[in-house]
Amino acid sequence: MSITKILIANRGEIAIRIMKTARLMKIRAVAIKTSVEPNAMYLSFADEIYDNTDEVSEIPVFLDIEKLISIALSTGANAVHPGYGFLAESAYFAQKCLDNKIIYIGPSPDAIYKMGNKMIARRLALKNNIPMAMGSEGNISNEEEAVEIAEKIGYPVIIKAASGGGGRGMRIVRKSEEMERMFITASKEAEKAFNDPSVFIEKYIENPKHIEFQILGDTKGNVIHLGERECSIQRKHQKLLEEAPSSALDNNLRKKMGSMAVQIAKAVNYYSAGTVEFLLDSDRNFYFMEMNTRIQVEHPVTEIVTGIDLIEQQIRVANGEALKLKQEDVKLKGWAIECRINAEDVQAGFAPDPGKIESFSMPTDNYVRVDTGIQAGSSIVSVYDSMIAKLIVKGKDRKEAIKNCKQALDKVWIKGTKTTLPLFRLIVRNQKFQEGNFTTAFIEKDLDKYYFNSEYEEMLAAWLATKLFVEENLQENSINVDFKNSKEMSPWLMNKRMTQF
Amino acid sequence: MNDKLKINKLYALSSEKKKYSFAVPLKNKIRIGKRDYIVQLKSDEKLGTYILWKNRKYPVEIVRSRQNKYEILFNDISYTFTVETPFSLQRMKFINSAKGKPGQEIVRAPMPGKIIDVLVREGSSVLRGEPVVILEAMKMQNEIQATVNGKVIRVSAKANTNVMKDDVLVEIKVE
Numbered sequence: 001m002s003i004t005k006i007l008i009a010n011r012g013e014i015a016i017r018i019m020k021t022a023r024l025m026k027i028r029a030v031a032i033k034t035s036v037e038p039n040a041m042y043l044s045f046a047d048e049i050y051d052n053t054d055e056v057s058e059i060p061v062f063l064d065i066e067k068l069i070s071i072a073l074s075t076g077a078n079a080v081h082p083g084y085g086f087l088a089e090s091a092y093f094a095q096k097c098l099d100n101k102i103i104y105i106g107p108s109p110d111a112i113y114k115m116g117n118k119m120i121a122r123r124l125a126l127k128n129n130i131p132m133a134m135g136s137e138g139n140i141s142n143e144e145e146a147v148e149i150a151e152k153i154g155y156p157v158i159i160k161a162a163s164g165g166g167g168r169g170m171r172i173v174r175k176s177e178e179m180e181r182m183f184i185t186a187s188k189e190a191e192k193a194f195n196d197p198s199v200f201i202e203k204y205i206e207n208p209k210h211i212e213f214q215i216l217g218d219t220k221g222n223v224i225h226l227g228e229r230e231c232s233i234q235r236k237h238q239k240l241l242e243e244a245p246s247s248a249l250d251n252n253l254r255k256k257m258g259s260m261a262v263q264i265a266k267a268v269n270y271y272s273a274g275t276v277e278f279l280l281d282s283d284r285n286f287y288f289m290e291m292n293t294r295i296q297v298e299h300p301v302t303e304i305v306t307g308i309d310l311i312e313q314q315i316r317v318a319n320g321e322a323l324k325l326k327q328e329d330v331k332l333k334g335w336a337i338e339c340r341i342n343a344e345d346v347q348a349g350f351a352p353d354p355g356k357i358e359s360f361s362m363p364t365d366n367y368v369r370v371d372t373g374i375q376a377g378s379s380i381v382s383v384y385d386s387m388i389a390k391l392i393v394k395g396k397d398r399k400e401a402i403k404n405c406k407q408a409l410d411k412v413w414i415k416g417t418k419t420t421l422p423l424f425r426l427i428v429r430n431q432k433f434q435e436g437n438f439t440t441a442f443i444e445k446d447l448d449k450y451y452f453n454s455e456y457e458e459m460l461a462a463w464l465a466t467k468l469f470v471e472e473n474l475q476e477n478s479i480n481v482d483f484k485n486s487k488e489m490s491p492w493l494m495n496k497r498m499t500q501f
Numbered sequence: 502m503n504d505k506l507k508i509n510k511l512y513a514l515s516s517e518k519k520k521y522s523f524a525v526p527l528k529n530k531i532r533i534g535k536r537d538y539i540v541q542l543k544s545d546e547k548l549g550t551y552i553l554w555k556n557r558k559y560p561v562e563i564v565r566s567r568q569n570k571y572e573i574l575f576n577d578i579s580y581t582f583t584v585e586t587p588f589s590l591q592r593m594k595f596i597n598s599a600k601g602k603p604g605q606e607i608v609r610a611p612m613p614g615k616i617i618d619v620l621v622r623e624g625s626s627v628l629r630g631e632p633v634v635i636l637e638a639m640k641m642q643n644e645i646q647a648t649v650n651g652k653v654i655r656v657s658a659k660a661n662t663n664v665m666k667d668d669v670l671v672e673i674k675v676e
Contacts, residue, residue, distance in 0.1 A: 347579055359548050458515065463523060464542065465582035465584055
């Protein structure tokens with residue numbers, strides 16, 4: 001059986017990204033129309049639209065396994081692409097697809113399950129001699145044991161919830177006097193958040209870089225890597241800006257880390273696209289963190305430096321084809337940077353700022369790629385993520401990529417919500433960033449504010465405030481102020497007054 | 502009222518107390534060093550409202566305005582200004598130097614945000630450090646506390662309303 005029609009179990013830019021490749025491969029794509037965004041841009045890229053706007057379910061359709069299976073069956077889609085987020089790492093969903101004779105465009109349910117469970121993934125890595133931050137072999141049952149193990153690995157250590165995620169139940173412990181208290185609070189927090197008080201301990205790596213390797217495997221047992229991505233620019237474990245390659249790696253280290261990534265993938269008979277995440281410390285020691293069993297948000301930077309269409313590879317592998325690429329065919333060329341432009345207020349703790357995008361335009365230079373599901377008139381809705389667009393910029397080397405990125409950022413035009421643009425404008429001008437001298441602590445430690453404004457911007461804003469004040473207050477009765485002859489209000493001010501209510 | 506007859510200058514004060522002065526009547530020119538540069542406020546269908554300055558367009562938006570207070574979004578960054586005349590500026594300086602009426606304490610919003618709950622009423626007795634208002638900003642709920650022991654004489658904060666930085670929340674008579 002080969003794929004003829006794909007149900008896109010996702011929305012936004014990634015739905016469009018998948019449909020673009022599907023079209024090139026002459027495969028039909030089905031998109032799902034929801035009541036939350038019935039006019040979304042991704043719908044216009046579909047060959048067929050399944051109208052789900054009447055559905056009144058509490059959970060989004062993209063999380064509703066039964067519903068998605070029934071949509072695939074009723075539309076005759078013989079494959080499903082989960083994109084990222086939603087059900088992209090649900091072993092159960094992948095299995096359900098297979099049970100219904102629908103091709104799941106992704107790895108096997110078994111690989112998803114094993115890599116999704118931290119303890120199993122750790123054991124697999126250990127068995128395969130993949131370097132890891134030393135830690136407890138299993139869960140820790142009491143504070144005495146915690147102290148004992150921490151002494152063995154050496155402080156600082158981090159306590160993590162076994163069923164955890166998102167930073168909850170995590171505690172960094174720097175000396176043994178703190179251990180008892182931290183162990184108890186972490187365990188309590190884990191129980192509250194995940195209904196499971198079990199925690200384990202790992203060596204805590206201070207100020208590492210986050211380096212991840214793109215993996216590609218087929219169902220015949222071939223696995224290769226497509227080089228690394230530098231993802232250290234993050235805030236509270238949310239990636240903001242990614243690069244490929246990383247200035248922290250040379251060919252030797254790349255080869256070493258890449259082969260480790262391939263090895264861990266092979267340990268679960270991995271096929272399709274996947275990502276192996278490592279921490280890299282300042283002495284160039286690297287430690288396996290986890291494997292993501294899906295296409296990633298930041299996949300475009302890899303596509304740019306390798307020239308490989310990752311979605312196409314996913315589809316071919318799902319079709320049962322063997323990889324045509326060999327490791328030695330993979331050549332990294334040039335440099336790519338991706339900025340995730342989100343509807344967030346960098347001046348208010350990155351609070352999401354949903355709303356309607358009133359005007360929108362992106363640069364069209366040949367060094368720019370834009371992946372977006374947004375156009376003028378689209379809305380950023382609070383039920384989904386706050387992504388507006390991914391601005392991906394290339395250059396022949398890192399220096400040129402940064403220069404191009406700086407220019408491209410000034411050509412982005414978004415009105416209607418606040419965005420992370422001012423942060424990126426700051427980052428590309430930061431000396432430490434330019435030198436490649438940064439770690440995952442960059443956002444928290446190396447920046448004293450989260451936006452860049454050029455010399456006269458505040459003054460111009462002040463001029464505008466003053467102009468408004470003049471138009472509102474000094475119009476009528478002043479002899480000095482020459483606003484008398486402009487009896488009618490400026491259309492702009494009028495418009496503003498009308499929309500104020 | 503006479504103020505307005507003599508106004509030849511206006512000041513825009515930023516929330517960081519930076520002062521920008523502009524001659525009135527307000528010109529579409531700003532002098533930098535020895536040169537005048539034209540600044541234009543424009544609007545069109547595709548781009549919306551923008552400012553044109555040195556051949557570059559900057560998106561602008563009025564987020565909020567109340568009395569002489571303006572929150573402006575300029576090139577994706579928020580600024581808050583109060584616009585003062587030479588007279589109101591003088592008055593403000595005087596008031597600030599006197600720090601409100603003696604025996605009276607004003608609790609202000611330390612940041613822009615949304616009032617989630619008002620915990621006191623007029624006439625409530627409060628102790629220093631006691632929360633009076635819950636203000637949500639940066640997705641976090643902040644307890645705004647009484648700065649003195651005393652009796653609440655005025656409550657300006659209303660639940661479910663937005664406030665700007667330095668807005669008066671509660672006035673307390675020191676006891």
